[in-house]
Amino acid sequence: MAEDLSAATSYTEDDFYCPVCQEVLKTPVRTAACQHVFCRKCFLTAMRESGAHCPLCRGNVTRRERACPERALDLENIMRKFSGSCRCCAKQIKFYRMRHHYKSCKKYQDEYGVSSIIPNFQISQDSVGNSNRSETSTSDNTETYQENTSSSGHPTFKCPLCQESNFTRQRLLDHCNSNHLFQIVPVTCPICVSLPWGDPSQITRNFVSHLNQRHQFDYGEFVNLQLDEETQYQTAVEESFQVNI
Numbered sequence: 001m002a003e004d005l006s007a008a009t010s011y012t013e014d015d016f017y018c019p020v021c022q023e024v025l026k027t028p029v030r031t032a033a034c035q036h037v038f039c040r041k042c043f044l045t046a047m048r049e050s051g052a053h054c055p056l057c058r059g060n061v062t063r064r065e066r067a068c069p070e071r072a073l074d075l076e077n078i079m080r081k082f083s084g085s086c087r088c089c090a091k092q093i094k095f096y097r098m099r100h101h102y103k104s105c106k107k108y109q110d111e112y113g114v115s116s117i118i119p120n121f122q123i124s125q126d127s128v129g130n131s132n133r134s135e136t137s138t139s140d141n142t143e144t145y146q147e148n149t150s151s152s153g154h155p156t157f158k159c160p161l162c163q164e165s166n167f168t169r170q171r172l173l174d175h176c177n178s179n180h181l182f183q184i185v186p187v188t189c190p191i192c193v194s195l196p197w198g199d200p201s202q203i204t205r206n207f208v209s210h211l212n213q214r215h216q217f218d219y220g221e222f223v224n225l226q227l228d229e230e231t232q233y234q235t236a237v238e239e240s241f242q243v244n245i
Contacts, residue, residue: 013084016095018042019056024098028076029069034059037072110205154218155194160187161207169218176208191215
């Protein structure tokens with residue numbers, strides 16, 4: 001981060017990253033009681049899972065905040081004025097432009113498996129939570145990359161580096177760290193592809209690093225994977241009005 005940022009403000013570079021998605025903040029909002037900052041979408045999604053508590057410290061969040069969190073406009077202004085280093089290529093980018101930079105940063109894509117072309121998903125108005133991608137594509141993703149469900153209810157996957165099967169997300173992570181830590185081979189991440197927004201054409205060049213950066217938790221524990229993003233946010237807002245304080 002630029003040296004003048006720390007000199008001019010009390011913020012550190014970490015303050016510009018969301019503690020939920022671990023990315024640069026997008027439309028930051030701040031809780032009133034504990035003053036923690038999140039991406040607006042991350043906050044609303046977390047409210048659906050955690051009820052009336054801050055996703056970071058479990059502090060209380062008011063009913064009004066759960067429906068309409070307060071924008072952290074001071075932080076947004078700082079993000080427009082100052083720059084930070086891309087976590088992969090070290091290029092200095094204005095914080096508010098960092099996410100856009102990731103879409104074209106080759107090193108970032110190799111490290112985190114993020115495509116430079118963001119799929120243009122159209123949300124169906126007469127369906128609950130499915131984008132208008134072809135049914136064949138969605139079905140192929142699930143059948144090809146997500147094999148079965150374990151006794152604990154978690155999906156299982158095949159290791160793309162050795163083809164060994166029936167790994168839960170955590171077991172796949174442990175397996176790759178133990179057996180493939182220094183194996184760098186371009187593969188498709190089976191966990192990413194099994195998600196509703198997964199792109200089977202997306203290649204991850206460093207799969208083990210990608211696992212450790214992106215799959216330290218199960219997405220299904222935080223979001224309903226049967227619903228598209230906009231439906232989830234709308235549901236979170238609606239349910240927030242039904243929670244008794």
